[in-house]
Amino acid sequence: MLALRQADLLALWESGRALHPLDQGLLTVHTAFSDTQHDSAADWPIGRRNRALAELRLAWFGPALRGWTSCRQCAEKLEFELDGRALAGSGLPQYRAPIIVNGRAFRLPTGRDLSQIAAEQDPVAAAMTLLERCRLRDQDQAAPATDWTDEDIDAVGEKMALADPLAEIMLHFDCPACGASFEESLDLSTFLWAEIQARAQRLLLEVHTLATAYGWSEAEILSLNATRREFYLEMVRA
Secondary structure (H helix, E strand, C coil): CCCCCHHHHHHHHHHHCCCCHHHHHHHHHHHHCCCCCHHHHHCCEHHHHHHHHHHHHHHHHCCEEEEEEECCCCCCEEEEEEEHHHHHCCCCCCCCCCEEECCEEECCCEHHHHHHHCCCCCHHHHHHHHHHHHEECCHHHCCCCCCCCHHHHHHHHHHHHHHCCCCCEEEEEECCCCCCEEEEEECHHHHHHHHHHHHHHHHHHHHHHHHHHHCCCHHHHHCCCHHHHHHHHHHHHC
């Protein structure tokens, strides 16, 4: 895994800032694991991608994932903290055998599959498209199935979740203000990119401050370790 330098982080953010969140996640994985090709990572099961994101988040930013959401009932701000070591240590997806539901075989969804339904506004249509993309067909099953039931969709989703438990990271919340209980999915790709963006913007502000005060170049400022850079910033702000 790449040991992320300050200049590397800025280059990563600059390259990915205009991309879709799914592509930002793939770019981050490809940057961190230099022996991984972007196209092949797009075909990883989602849990494998999430584990890679958890590993590099642990290496780059530490174990504690802190964030917040709003209560669905009263909009109260609710904070959460998650141990990234538990995510990075999770097992890889068990996808050697296909998932079988009512005589139909399925593989696990990948990032490439998710990119195909990212713009779909109808959750039922998105689920149907995803099932068809993941369905393993023989020559007699080339045409899309038209007899999906809600029970079929639920059964496939449950078996996929069991086979790839890190594909969806669910957080449970109990609101102290109104007593509502609910769950929300944590998108590791979006979460990590938000941290990368915040760090990059802070670095650029520090570069601007020190360059204005001392006339140093960006490369010279980024070569300073965090302790020395902060010491110079304190003197400028004094």
